[in-house]
Amino acid sequence: MNSLLLHCRPGFEGEVCAEIGEHAGRLNVAGYARARPNSAHAEFVCSEPGGAERLMRGLRFAGLIFPRQWARGDFVELPESERIGVLLERLADYPVCGSLWLEVLDTNEGKELSTFCRKFEVPLRKALLKAGRLEDDPRKPRLLLTFKSGREVFLGLAEANNSAAWPMGIPRLKFPRAAPSRSTLKLEEAWHQFIPREAWDLRLAPGMTAVDLGAAPGGWTWQLVNRHIKVTAVDNGPMAPSLMDSGLVEHVRSDGFVFRPRRPAGRLDGLRHRREACPHGGADRNLARRGALPRGGGQPQAADEAALRRSAPPARAHRRWPGGAWREGLHRLPAALPRSRGSDLPSAPAVGPGVTRPTASATMPPPVFWS
Numbered sequence: 001m002n003s004l005l006l007h008c009r010p011g012f013e014g015e016v017c018a019e020i021g022e023h024a025g026r027l028n029v030a031g032y033a034r035a036r037p038n039s040a041h042a043e044f045v046c047s048e049p050g051g052a053e054r055l056m057r058g059l060r061f062a063g064l065i066f067p068r069q070w071a072r073g074d075f076v077e078l079p080e081s082e083r084i085g086v087l088l089e090r091l092a093d094y095p096v097c098g099s100l101w102l103e104v105l106d107t108n109e110g111k112e113l114s115t116f117c118r119k120f121e122v123p124l125r126k127a128l129l130k131a132g133r134l135e136d137d138p139r140k141p142r143l144l145l146t147f148k149s150g151r152e153v154f155l156g157l158a159e160a161n162n163s164a165a166w167p168m169g170i171p172r173l174k175f176p177r178a179a180p181s182r183s184t185l186k187l188e189e190a191w192h193q194f195i196p197r198e199a200w201d202l203r204l205a206p207g208m209t210a211v212d213l214g215a216a217p218g219g220w221t222w223q224l225v226n227r228h229i230k231v232t233a234v235d236n237g238p239m240a241p242s243l244m245d246s247g248l249v250e251h252v253r254s255d256g257f258v259f260r261p262r263r264p265a266g267r268l269d270g271l272r273h274r275r276e277a278c279p280h281g282g283a284d285r286n287l288a289r290r291g292a293l294p295r296g297g298g299q300p301q302a303a304d305e306a307a308l309r310r311s312a313p314p315a316r317a318h319r320r321w322p323g324g325a326w327r328e329g330l331h332r333l334p335a336a337l338p339r340s341r342g343s344d345l346p347s348a349p350a351v352g353p354g355v356t357r358p359t360a361s362a363t364m365p366p367p368v369f370w371s
């Protein structure tokens, strides 16, 4: 079990080899990376026993850039029939696994194999359960079978909390029919990627405010509105009327690169969140000391707004990422946000009338979305 298989988008095999090679060097795992162009996968072949496992344990999968999925194991040749028997034999060297995923590579041949995989999974799962090789336990490693053909499979292992959250690392998100553009799924995917699912209600909470720069026709804005977030949509193009009817969207026809929010809403949200997050009034005491709140607690008055702004953290997103520098900001996002890949990701709950506003994080920066 001394190879690390890494799935990727076809055409990025070289990048995967370079990336994993660099990590292996840093972690002193001897071996070499190899790949064929457009094969949608690369392999890191370790030259010492346990190397692949050491490499995986030394890395956070979510921190990798190009690999979509990974697993340590070996390729196994399969016969025309009795494939399950051969697999069971090989699995004798593997630990008991906690889940099973059958995967293919993201190539045309892979797509043709997916029907085979769907059919094969049922008897294989039954056989594994019967043989005691599979239990329903997320703490145990996941068994990942990557079929290259009906006759060749990579028999791999990966920790469920340190590997892709979706089979083949490709999110399968349902397009919401009411959304005005397909790009809506990009934002939902980013949330799955960067925000742990259990933190969504806190960090994407109803009543928050957001700015969507380059918003038209409103696919990203739709996602925010769907979570009852108020959006300033900046674009000279038209927004979908349905979004404007929600009452949650202010359409600003302006250049996103020079746009400045009239009211630093993020600062006030930040303050409110800190107050809610501090049940014993410590935050309020600090704010009152700085003149932002009436002494003895209570809601800030309109006249206190200037003091609230003074005491709140600066909303610096625009200033930090002027002009083309927003790209740099996007690159920094993965490092700045907690990861969610590898966690179980149930689909987003519908936001409806019954939704209550949860307490929000004390350190949340104001969200600014560039689409």
Ligand SMILES: C[S@@+](CC[C@H](N)C(=O)[O-])C[C@H]1O[C@@H](n2cnc3c(N)ncnc32)[C@H](O)[C@@H]1O
Pocket: 180, 181, 183, 184, 213, 214, 215, 216, 217, 218, 219, 220, 221, 234, 235, 236, 237, 254, 255, 256, 257, 371
């Ligand atoms: C790909 S579309 C965005 C799609 C949108 N995010 C959605 O989800 O429906 C790009 C948008 O950016 C807008 N845009 C381009 N440059 C802009 C700028 N400097 N300021 C504001 N909007 C801009 C365009 O008018 C266009 O509507």
